Amino acid sequence: MNPRSPSGLDAFLDPAAHVLLVRDPALGPGEVAALGRFTARADQRSLTSPMTDELGAVLEQVDAVVVVVRDRVALRRAVAAAQGLPRAERVACVLLELVGQPPTLVPSRTWPRLTSLAVDTADGGARVHASFAAPVPAGQVLAELARRTSPAHLMAPGWPVLGARLDQPHHWPPGDALAIVGSEAALRDPAPDDTADVLLLDTPPDGTAEAPHPVTGRVQVTRVPTGTLSLGPLDDVVLNPVGFSRRPTVPAAHLRPLAGGRHLLQVRAPGATDVVVDSRAGLGDGHVEQLRPYTGVHVDWDGGDGPVSYARVVAGLAMAGVPLTADPVPAWARALLVPALVAELDRDADLTDDLAREVRSIRLRRAALAGHGAGAWRRGTADTVDVRPEPATRVSVLLTTRRPDMLEHALRQVGRQRGADLELQLTTHGFDADPALLAAFAERSGVPVTAVGAPTDRSFGNVLDDAARRASGDVLLKMDDDDWYGPDFVTDLLLARGYSGADLVGCPPEFLFVEPLWVTVRRRDVTERYTSVVAGGTMMVSREAYAAVGGFRDTRKYVDANLFRALRAAGGTIYRTHGLNYLLRRQSAGHTWEPGLGYFVSRGRSRQQWRGFRPSPLLEHEPTDRPARTPHEEPPG
Template sequence: MITSVLRQGLRTRGNEPAVLCHTGFQGRGCVYFDWLRLGVRDRIVDLDTRPMGEPVRVRGVGGRGEAEEVGLLAVVAASLTDLRRSLTTAVHLPPAVHLVAVVADMPGHQGPLLPAPPGINEWHGLQELRLRRTGKSGWVCELFFPGGTDTASALETVLHGTGGRRRGPRPVPLGGLHGPEGALWRSGDASASGVSATGPVPLRRVTPVVDLVVRTHDGGPPPDWEDEAVPCLDLETTAAGSWERLTRSGNGHHGSGHHTWRPGEGAPPRVREADPAELVAPIDERVINPCGFARKSGGPMGDLTVHDQHAVIRDGNKVLAVIPENGTVTDLDIGRARYLRGVRVDWSGHSGPAAAVRAVASLAAAGVPTVSGPVPAWASALGHPLADLLTAAGEEALRDPLLREEHSIRLRRAALRTHGQLTRWRSLARRAGVPLPPDPLVSVVMCTRRPEMVGFALAQIARQRHVRFEVVLTLHGFSADLPEVSSAVAEFTATGARVIVHEAPADQVFGAVLNDAVDRASGPIIAKWDDDDWYGPEHLADLMLARTYSGADLVGSSTDYVYLQELDLTAWRSYHSELPSPHVAGGTILTDRSVLEEVGGFRPLPRAIDSQLLLAVRRVGGRIYRAHGLCYMLRRVAEGHTWNEDPGYFVRKSTKQWSGWRPSALMEGVPEPLGRPGGVTEYTGGHR
């Protein structure tokens, strides 16, 4: 199918040249190009070896009096990870009349290559769009623009449509790239710019097009940087840090030759040593993430090891994935390893330190339960949290589905926060002295009818970490002057957190109360909180991670844990999580304020508020994502809930049961209620 599409495109492009690009085929060339008849002006481009900062030149295109676009431009990617990386390099590709985007294979949780059109009139020149499946899980998307179109912008619309309508946060600051492997540092970002080796950075009107430049090199001394307005960082490629080169040079420490300097200071001086993690190309969290995590714990153990002089992921003698020398693990590789109970790391099976770190960190970021023996000193770029976790769990522990998932969640947290692309660029910016915008503020909206639960709920919020937050506390039908309320609010404020207290009339309908609370919030992100449930200290942080990697409009947790207060029983239900789903726990909803505005806010109803919001998001074409539920426990009592199910419902649906209050280890216990040192002695239930 792929070769047939390309052959047809070559026949219909007329006399105009063609550019055929491939990525992700690990230096073997692209088999789909083998039987094509090419003209003298046609070009085949390996995007994996194409350095940033060097435009792709095509004879007869782009010069004075010449055509501005090629007749056919194809980008054939082995996986979606590779296509996203190629988007960064695509800024150097010429415009095209006929654009073909191909992903040869994709895991089941990914959508088709269906473009999401850009703004008004930007695609008025589109004449035809074709979308076809190739094989069992590959896709071919063709776009026809008789007047030509910008290749990078059109590819970005294809990737945007595949990942959901919400683009999600982009790395900051604006990045410029030069050199080999440059695209590894800014995967999937069409706003990245290729720059020359010495600068200066091009201007858009009167401002530089980027705020920070990263130059990659293979170990040789880079030329002097000549731009006084934009700082530059020099970083070695993974090839420069290969064991072969390190051994040949007699230097056993990866990371030498990494410099940073501010312009206008003459020759670049050495500054403080960077965090070793900063020297490793980051992970593209939009494709390497826990989406598609499998809870089954009965599979075999796999190995990340060496086979036939290549790093591989292997199940016994079966090779599931071959890892390239730069350590890139693709979404396709992760999909093939999902059935494994876990993966053992053999530290001898890699081309070099940076490649090994990237491969191991990618498995961890995807939530693949990964274990190893002692981590060698040369892998310090993993970071202490991730290195410690690799040795903390044994293979036998992974047979327990709960222990396995807890280990997976800890791994993904450490890897994404250390090696994700968003984290890496913020770290590089701080090192170069580039100012950064603050992390987004999460406004936690909580409405309660029970003054006795205010201290309990605020204590849950107060211990949230790795996220900026404020609280909008709505007292539904009672005053903030009550002693238990005022003391809890005072103690919460003493922690340094901000709280806005709002008193709502007792007869105001619940949905309207929530809308008033959102109106008082100042953050761009709204998180709903229930006053009687339990939340782990990284509940909000995990949802913010899911918001980033899922591209969803609304995220929430699954209701895995339920405490049945009448029976003094904890029930665990093995729900599928880390997947798009129409249902999430109402007390865990997190969404952008703009999404609430789009759907008209909460419906002014006394009950079923959460389910109505989820339905409204789906009706406007939004995407809902269900993250793991091990940092949330629902509390059920005899009455007072709008979800009217008897305790037997939860018992029948449970996978495991324990007497008493038995949360996941990720809950890290429960804090004492603020303002109530003696704890909560009464509980009456309430609206949800």
């Protein structure tokens, strides 16, 4: 912040006699001095400090609360501890660094009337300040701002309820207003009705037997996280592949210790501004934005504030989709990083090839998100105690076909999905499926199938809507009968749904096999972005969003486009993840949209073209799924 710039916070806080200025624990007093003249008279504390007065009594109310954090990662991490902040009529939040849109306050209906609201994005950060007709809990205001860092309606991490010490911020779970943060004595107090299920502490319990809590019926468990859980939850709402750049403009760099401070890590590449990461504070969204143009980052396994801090930085880079290469992974890192991530880091990768670079990024992010993301970490923690974790998302696949000759192919694409809880709602449009074929599919894949025949005069939209309303899953996934799908297609969509918070996620038709011309085309699609459309055979929509817009429209064509239009009109969000798990097949006829084959092979729309069948490496196609050759086919080029 520029100390000479006029501060709107000064004018906002002038009427307040008692201003409580609370810093994120990673910030020092000098880093907030430039915010305005009010800092000289403020009651300034770290978020790790007890919120008590000079006599030790709990600070219930002040005139104004100002919370200062580094970025969105720090904002979300501060939520749990901020629930102990006092009430105030004036509440402000300052982000020293801002990536993307600033969080904007949407007042709760339970709060006093909002009398003023201002958002300022000057000096590369963001300042949000709001005043109310009566005092409001400052922690609730901070939680609402953190919620606005994601388009998801709710910020609900799920069970178990976690507890952490106020002076151990590395254990504070991100975006978790339900977590309990305080002194160890307060955390172990059996009197309150909001006790934690699991205490995350740096020291083991003393062995004293405890009685079951009267509310939970369970003994409160103390855990000193070890192994992969010791990294703690990495915030995948902020550290994720959104904004991944397919065309890097900066050479590959190395992650190395910065001279003069072992805890500081430096990413340096020729012709680029150095990126410096304080491993004690961890990776921030500003670091990720700076690294997007880089071809990749090589990990030397040297430096940082200890192995856990270093491994957190590496896992965060992988979660964000930064392409990584590495020296041989040392034993200490193998003990901290999930095996799938270690296995990928152990493989060689050619980052000079755009497609190979993106494949590397996808495999890294998949392993890191599934193993170190906040949800995965919480499920891993729940598995160590007698607490029910958040259940897996159930996916209902909607598959409609009017081509009996494509049914076996379509069933194979559903059956080869791995790592997901599926059911299949199959509709045969104008014919009946062979029961023996369906029984064999269900036995081989373990996917329950419900098959219904529909008359040919029933519209495509109604056929799909009928299947959706029969489905029992949490999300609905439309798949097409003639396309190809990689085995991680569903799991990658679920990951994208988690980190994007979007109502509908899907892929672009990036890879196409134009069968009559026997050509594979890779299109120039932009991915890892919020968008207006995705490929119809890849769209996964939440049941709530589907019901809110009335489902598929009663039409014979453009059923996908109508759903997209309705969702956008309702204020919903659509996210497009990578397209390397999907290969769209175009035949000479039989599609609901027929722009002509020339449209798909146009040089202006394609990035690469190959003669023959050339799917993405992530498709992992089987020989039985290759299209039958024709006399005109040439060997793949």
